[in-house]
Amino acid sequence: MPNAREVRLRIRSVKNIAQVTRALQAVSASKVRKAVQALMNTRPYAVKAWQVLRHIAAQPGRENLHPLLTKRDEVRNILVVLITGDRGLAGAYNTNIVRFALQKFAKSQTPVKYITVGRKGRDMMLRRRQNVVAEFSNLPAAPSFADVSAIGRLAVEDFLSGAADEVYLVYTDYISMARQVPTMKKLLPLEMETGERVAEFAPATRGPAASYIYEPSQEQILNEIVPRFTALQVYPANMLRVWWR
Amino acid sequence: MPIRCEIVSQDRLVYEGEADIVIAPGESGIMGILPRHAPLLSTLKYGILTVRSQGVEEHFTIAGGVIEVQPDLITVLADAAENVKEIDIARAEAARKRAEEFLKAGPPPDTDTYLAMEAALKRSNLRLEAARRYGRAARRLPEFEHGENK
Numbered sequence: 559m560p561n562a563r564e565v566r567l568r569i570r571s572v573k574n575i576a577q578v579t580r581a582l583q584a585v586s587a588s589k590v591r592k593a594v595q596a597l598m599n600t601r602p603y604a605v606k607a608w609q610v611l612r613h614i615a616a617q618p619g620r621e622n623l624h625p626l627l628t629k630r631d632e633v634r635n636i637l638v639v640l641i642t643g644d645r646g647l648a649g650a651y652n653t654n655i656v657r658f659a660l661q662k663f664a665k666s667q668t669p670v671k672y673i674t675v676g677r678k679g680r681d682m683m684l685r686r687r688q689n690v691v692a693e694f695s696n697l698p699a700a701p702s703f704a705d706v707s708a709i710g711r712l713a714v715e716d717f718l719s720g721a722a723d724e725v726y727l728v729y730t731d732y733i734s735m736a737r738q739v740p741t742m743k744k745l746l747p748l749e750m751e752t753g754e755r756v757a758e759f760a761p762a763t764r765g766p767a768a769s770y771i772y773e774p775s776q777e778q779i780l781n782e783i784v785p786r787f788t789a790l791q792v793y794p795a796n797m798l799r800v801w802w803r
Numbered sequence: 804m805p806i807r808c809e810i811v812s813q814d815r816l817v818y819e820g821e822a823d824i825v826i827a828p829g830e831s832g833i834m835g836i837l838p839r840h841a842p843l844l845s846t847l848k849y850g851i852l853t854v855r856s857q858g859v860e861e862h863f864t865i866a867g868g869v870i871e872v873q874p875d876l877i878t879v880l881a882d883a884a885e886n887v888k889e890i891d892i893a894r895a896e897a898a899r900k901r902a903e904e905f906l907k908a909g910p911p912p913d914t915d916t917y918l919a920m921e922a923a924l925k926r927s928n929l930r931l932e933a934a935r936r937y938g939r940a941a942r943r944l945p946e947f948e949h950g951e952n953k
Contacts, residue, residue: 602816606809606878610871614844703813773845774830782846783869 590735597732597794604794607787614784615748618769624780626714626788629747630723636670637691637722638663639713639745639792641729642679644695651730651738652678658740659728660686671722675709675792703793710789717746727792745791748784806838808854808877810863812884817863818854825877826853827870836872843872849925851887851933852879862887862937866926883926890934899927 560568614620620627640659642652656679663670672688674680677695684690692712697705716722725746730738772779805821825836828850836843847870852863868881902924906917 599815600813602811603813603880606811606880610844610869610878610880613842613871613873769842771841771843773843779844779846779869783844 594732594735601794604790607783607790611748611784611787614770614780623776624784625718626746626784627748629749633668633723635722635724636663636666636668637673637713637716637725638670639673639709639725639727640675640679640683641727641792642674642676642682644677644697652676652682655679655728655730655740656682658742660688662726662728662742673709673712703790706793707789710792711785713745713792714785714789722746729792743791745788748788804838805856806836806840806877807875808879810852810879810881810884812868812881817881817884817886818861820854820856822854822856822877824855826855827879828852828865829870836877839874840872842874843870845870845872847879847881849929851929851937852884860937862933864890864926864929864933866922866929885930887933887937890930890938892931892934892938895927895930895934898923899931902927 614623615627617623621629638659640655642655659672670689671691672679672683673692673694674683674690675694675697680690680693680695694709713722713725717725724744727743727745729741729743731741732738770776805823806825808818808820808822808825809816810818823838827834827836827845828848830846830848833850834845847865847868849866850864852865854861854863863881863884863886865879865881866883868879868884871878871880902920905920906924
């Protein structure tokens with residue numbers, strides 16, 4: 559027997575569906591195309607940056623190359639960056655991504671903290687009494703890199719300070735207009751295992767990377783690019799938010 | 804055996820194709836990279852990157868970034884990059900003037916703006932320099948001077 563709250567939720571979701579139908583008519587097709595285009599434009603850089611990170615992570619002696627590559631022996635805290643929309647105009651997207659995140663970490667013995675991006679994610683997580691340590695909402699429709707980089711930096715800092723021993727990114731990946739899937743990606747520590755969808759830009763075959771020649775110096779270049787490229791990974795994930803608000 | 808070369812900037816894919824040699828403005832000097840180069844990771848300075856393939860050269864302005872070299876693949880992650888052919892000289896000139904005037908006008912309101920304007924100036928100077936050396940105008944220019952001298 560559903561209680562009053564569930565009934566209210568149900569009524570709201572039905573209303574939402576009606577609203578989506580109307581919204582679809584209202585939102586011009588070109589606007590949607592533009593958002594997708596923006597995503598397609600920013601994706602190559604992030605994908606390439608991720609590839610370079612993977613190659614660095616596959617280097618011999620990787621554990622000592624950079625703190626972000628070092629695996630912690632004991633995982634005491636998990637940090638999840640959850641990306642949702644600000645408004646619930648698009649049916650189940652927000653619910654799906656939140657449910658996906660909760661499922662993934664439901665059995666976790668380790669305490670899980672969340673950084674939520676988007677009002678919907680924040681509200682749903684708080685209602686489920688999850689530990690939300692930071693939230694970003696009302697980002698502009700087409701966020702610039704500067705708008706978003708703070709999110710990634712926060713995650714990197716939490717990892718470095720020891721506040722988190724593992725960092726995951728949960729977002730909705732864009733496959734096509736009709737298909738978007740909830741996706742989870744392990745951001746930190748950087749690992750060499752594959753698992754996520756390999757980008758369409760990837761070259762055909764590649765063996766494990768041999769040792770790099772670093773210019774100007776190994777320390778300098780790793781300190782510059784490893785944190786920056788990691789922070790960057792939240793960028794394309796965010797471009798999509800536009801789509802489902 | 805050519806080497807694959809991919810250039811991306813933060814907002815788009817700028818170039819992908821095969822190259823016989825890539826000449827890049829590395830942090831510690833300009834470097835020419837041939838196929839089967841040893842793996843290398845370097846930061847890039849402001850400068851011009853040249854891709855040569857079967858005798859045809861393409862030039863790109865690179866506003867700093869990172870280059871990763873694998874024996875069969877060169878990846879350039881530029882903070883900003885464009886093909887010299889795409890440079891709009893009038894716009895670059897206007898941008899340079901704007902930045903120059905701003906910097907001349909006196910102490911800037913805050914460091915961020917100052918740095919942004921300085922970067923804008925550096926970028927437009929690089930663009931103009933690249934267009935002068937490699938752009939369409941560069942090929943037309945000698946003829947023009949020749950005609951004028953007559």
